[in-house]
Amino acid sequence: MSSTYIIVTKQDGYAIAQINRPDVLNALNMALMAELVDALETLDKDNDVRCIILTGNEKAFAAGADIKEMADASAMEMLLRDQFARWDRIRKIKKPIIAAVSGFALGGGCEVVMACDMVIASETARFGQPEINLGVMPGAGGTQRLTRAVGKVKAMEMVLTGRVISAEEALRYGLINKVVPIECYLEEAKSWAKEIASKPPVAVRLAKESVLKAFDTTMEGGLEFERKNFYLLFASDDQKEGMSAFNEKRTPGWKGK
Numbered sequence: 573m574s575s576t577y578i579i580v581t582k583q584d585g586y587a588i589a590q591i592n593r594p595d596v597l598n599a600l601n602m603a604l605m606a607e608l609v610d611a612l613e614t615l616d617k618d619n620d621v622r623c624i625i626l627t628g629n630e631k632a633f634a635a636g637a638d639i640k641e642m643a644d645a646s647a648m649e650m651l652l653r654d655q656f657a658r659w660d661r662i663r664k665i666k667k668p669i670i671a672a673v674s675g676f677a678l679g680g681g682c683e684v685v686m687a688c689d690m691v692i693a694s695e696t697a698r699f700g701q702p703e704i705n706l707g708v709m710p711g712a713g714g715t716q717r718l719t720r721a722v723g724k725v726k727a728m729e730m731v732l733t734g735r736v737i738s739a740e741e742a743l744r745y746g747l748i749n750k751v752v753p754i755e756c757y758l759e760e761a762k763s764w765a766k767e768i769a770s771k772p773p774v775a776v777r778l779a780k781e782s783v784l785k786a787f788d789t790t791m792e793g794g795l796e797f798e799r800k801n802f803y804l805l806f807a808s809d810d811q812k813e814g815m816s817a818f819n820e821k822r823t824p825g826w827k828g829k
């Protein structure tokens with residue numbers, strides 16, 4: 573199911589979707605974004621896949637939306653192209669997505685990373701929202717998700733100055749989960765994906781949904797949502813199996829329902 577710009581491989585219960593437009597540091601043009609979202613949605617429906625790794629190459633995860641494609645557009649063209657509606661579909665993916673980042677994750681690239689659920693980075697990874705230097709500002713979550721991840725003052729610094737931060741700094745600010753040497757970042761992401769793929773899939777799905785709910789609801793609404801998902805899991809075979817296996821001191825065998 574690989575396409576022009578996205579290479580998909582599957583193994584051990586997870587899939588890797590690799591952004592592949594290396595000549596322009598994986599700049600995200602419309603065709604690439606369409607293929608990326610299609611690939612993620614296909615993997616979301618694939619029963620053999622329980623976790624998705626999204627990655628680029630060693631030099632770039634993605635250096636942003638394609639500036640050449642946007643440069644001459646009018647506001648009306650930007651609105652009517654509706655190219656960015658696709659970006660919203662990434663956050664509807666139900667399976668966990670791990671971003672494995674090396675090199676540049678800038679502008680739209682950083683925003684795609686922030687739409688993922690966890691982030692493993694190589695020591696060479698660089699994160700930033702440099703849109704201010706182009707006369708614009710972030711448009712796909714860079715003012716909202718970044719602020720929630722790193723807090724107001726750091727988000728202001730990054731968005732208003734366009735300053736790029738290192739992997740170590742991103743770790744310190746809670747933007748990413750782990751930094752590893754460049755030789756290991758994909759292997760590390762694979763080991764996380766394999767671990768998540770070994771968990772009961774329905775519980776993983778509802779747990780992801782519940783954590784994401786924290787971003788767009790009140791505490792009371794979120795707790796209510798969490799509790800209902802918790803109760804719902806008692807309708808799954810996997811809950812019966814998980815708790816029986818614990819009591820019988822054996823490894824559970826998940827059915828995924």
Ligand code: DAK
Pocket residue numbers: 595596597599600635636637638639640656657659676678679680681683702703706710711712
């Ligand atoms: N777009 C198009 N081409 C790009 C690009 C980009 N974002 N980034 C790099 N390239 C191309 C370069 O033009 C160059 O192509 P050639 O000249 O060889 O044809 C090639 O990639 C290699 O780049 P450099 O020669 O510049 O490589 P360096 O190592 O010297 O520099 C760099 C790497 C990452 C520092 C530099 O390339 C750079 O500053 N790139 C631009 C980074 C940037 O400003 N990114 C933000 C773009 S704006 C929205 C959703 C998303 C967005 C907006 C709205 N909505 C939902 C509403 C997103 C906006 C953006 O991301």
